[in-house]
Amino acid sequence: MRFVKTMPLNSLSLKVLLAYAAGMLLSITLLVIAAVVLLQSDMLARMDLADAARGLANDIEFDGSGEPVGFDSRRLDELGWLFEGPQSETAYRILDETGNVAVVSSAGETFWPSDGDLPPLAPGNFTFEHEGKAFFGAAEPLEHDGRTWYLQFAASARFVDLLHKVAFPLVVAGVAVFGVVLFIAFGFCAYITLRYTLKPLRDVSESAAAISPRSIDARLQTSAVPAEIAPLVDSFNCALERLERGYRVQQEFLGTAAHELKTPLALIRAQIELIEGGKKDRAALLNDVEYMTRQVQQLLLLAETSEVHNYHFAGVPMQEVACEVVSFLEHMAESAGVRLEVRAVGDVTWRADRAACFTLLKNLLENAIQHAPAQTTVRVEIQGDTLTVRDRGPGVDEEQLPRLSERFWRAAHRRDHGAGLGLAICQEIALAHGWRLTAERAEPGLRLRLSNEERKSPATLARRQTCMK
Template sequence: MRFVTMRHFNSLRLQVLLSYLAGMILSVILLVLAALWVLQDNTLARMDLADAAAGIADDIRYDNDGTPIGFAAKVEDVTWLFESIPRETAYRILDEAGNVVLQSGTGESVWPKSKQVLRLVRGRFDFEHNGLTMHGATEPIRHNGKIWYLQLTASTRFMELMHRHIAMPLVGAGVALFSVVLLLAFGLFAYITLRYTLRPLKDISQSASTISPYSLDVRLPVKGVPNELAPLVSSFNQALERLEHGYRVQQEFLATAAHELKTPLALIRAQLELMPQTEQRNWLLHDVSYMSRQVQQLLLLAEASERQNYKFIRVNVPEQVAETVAYLQRMADATQVKLNLELHAPGTMLQADKGALFTLLKNLLENAIQHAPEGSAVSVDVFSDNITVRDQGPGIADAHLAKLFERFWRGAHKRDTGAGLGLTICREIARAHGWAISAHKMQPGLMFRLQLHTDNGVNIENSGSFTAI
């Protein structure tokens, strides 16, 4: 039982299925109890006797004078019962005056002599015969303007014998068979019903799992959703619309603010460059450069966060990496850092935004160059399914690895004057492509791995091509 938790009982499928099973079991129990009660009481037997009298009455045969002389062939087949059990059962037909015109061979010894039990009306009656309680039923018949009365009688013990030892086993077998059929039929019906009823919920769950900051335009499907859940799905879609609107407004404000700051910063820089060379002028130029870099990174972050800004084309990964390394060669030379490029899969192609991939690689290389000691090397390795960038710097504490990609986070190891957005931009670009970027502590230094996996349906082949599925 340790494997059964409250989470399992919270399943709608399980709860509905258990309700079906409980209903079926209760129905079977009530059916069995009802059958036992009916079979243990002679009320049903007496009703059966009256019904039998009514049924046989329609099959009486008459002579030319209209006097009853027997029964139809289908009834004659069972009248032997009255002859073979003379003290337990009997039948007779009476005229309007109560005179017997036809009876079973032993009827005269069974029926009482007293006319108090004639009961020449439709219904049931009882009487005593040789210490036995006899149950009878009368059925009036109209034929050729005359009224005849058919009476059947049977002892209590005879009817109990028939019901308990013959009818009850048959009823029990019938109840068992009915219960099995009920369980199988309802179980199959419940399974099919739940399967098709809960399928929309599975589709909703899959759709909800795909929603991210890059797919806020996705809405949960409403078609086929049960009426009880449709309002919830509609409310969730409305919440997504409000969330998307707020996200768009935030991103537009960020991009607009950064764009508006670029022009005044450029004008300030131009004016400072026209001023005479002083220490104060140099510090101001440094501050303006820092602010311009921050503004540029904010613009890049706003663009990287919007998937519609990407234009995917086939890109030769080794060529793109080599171009980025060449672009940053001057920066590496200035800091006396060597760039080592190893192309382990020279023919690798993939669907990507070329400009975004360049920005991602540039940020990774800049970060590595800035933290690499003078005279050390930064290694760039290109494989068929991943790209790694490693420096030989002081590295970072294990507790800070998870914070490297957070916005504006700057650790004590930072040696650059950046805004703490470079690696965040790398993460946003990687997510937009369905890739994964991670940082790993090395001895010495730090390594970043860009994993080109298939989360967004990109198929990586050994031939070196990436094909969008």
């Protein structure tokens, strides 16, 4: 069933349900103990007789002169057998306010105590003995035509005890059935209540699990969270704010450092280019400056791609972007003796940031060109939700494949001396779009595969964009 799930031992729901079950069992046990105690004492007998006397008093009939004549026919049909006949287990009589008997049951006046032990003309319980047997009695006053009458009802102790012995199993069974029904009904209600009461906590947990460096500005909502848990969620939001400030400071430092280094590097390059003598030293210095400039540019680009708010999503024709990248890198490919080729099946449009797509494809193709042997082809294939870039170079060892997207890691057989940030930038862009970038050996060469998970599950993009807001 959908509602039945295995709960861990430290589950709050399980603890509440166990506490509820223990409370129910304790309540049922106390009810049974109370019933046993009451049945073994005369308190319950007195209460029962008082209730019986009260009920009988309401059913007394009077004649035209206002004198009581007995019970109405309905009550006689129901209980007349208790007071008629030779048995002496129950009896009743009706007296006026002076103690004169107006109506008496078949047991007669001899059944009742003599003058010395006469029951009082007042509401309440009394006891007496008749023929060696103990009797419980109760008196109930009633008003009729301005006169006060008293109904006295009595039953033997053994008769009451017999009734209680017969009633006790029924009481226990009734309590058990009532307890089971209550346990199931309220247990189910408690489970459903806990399930929907704790649902906001599950939603908050899922929202917290979705927070990443690309959505660190997201905050957990406290509107539907129980008041007891809201302070914890607020504290978590405060911690997120501190983390965001630290992350922003780090990213700003990275971007500022890259910007600050670009200008002096440009000035150094210009001064070196003006030097006339020492061409070898000049070329070496220019090569070092170019390397440093590329590294700074890659650092700046890495800082920009790590910030999701720098992206502007729209429909992007991937084949068109791939052709633009090929045109941009055509001179580099010709210098390396490598041919670039784009193959696409149909018009493929992904929801993405166009500039970020250009940077990603440019880095993938640059990486492939730097490793591809001369007179070979680097091919870009676009089909549905997959884009692949394949070269026919020496490839990468199987154990080194996971390191391709590590920052500042470089393969030993590449042609240039790059910063080792190209594929790390590609990974940041892919993560920001919800894509998956993987590498696999192509025998020969290396194949980099970009999978658009958003085309498979559009709801994922909606959730991610919600987290970015």
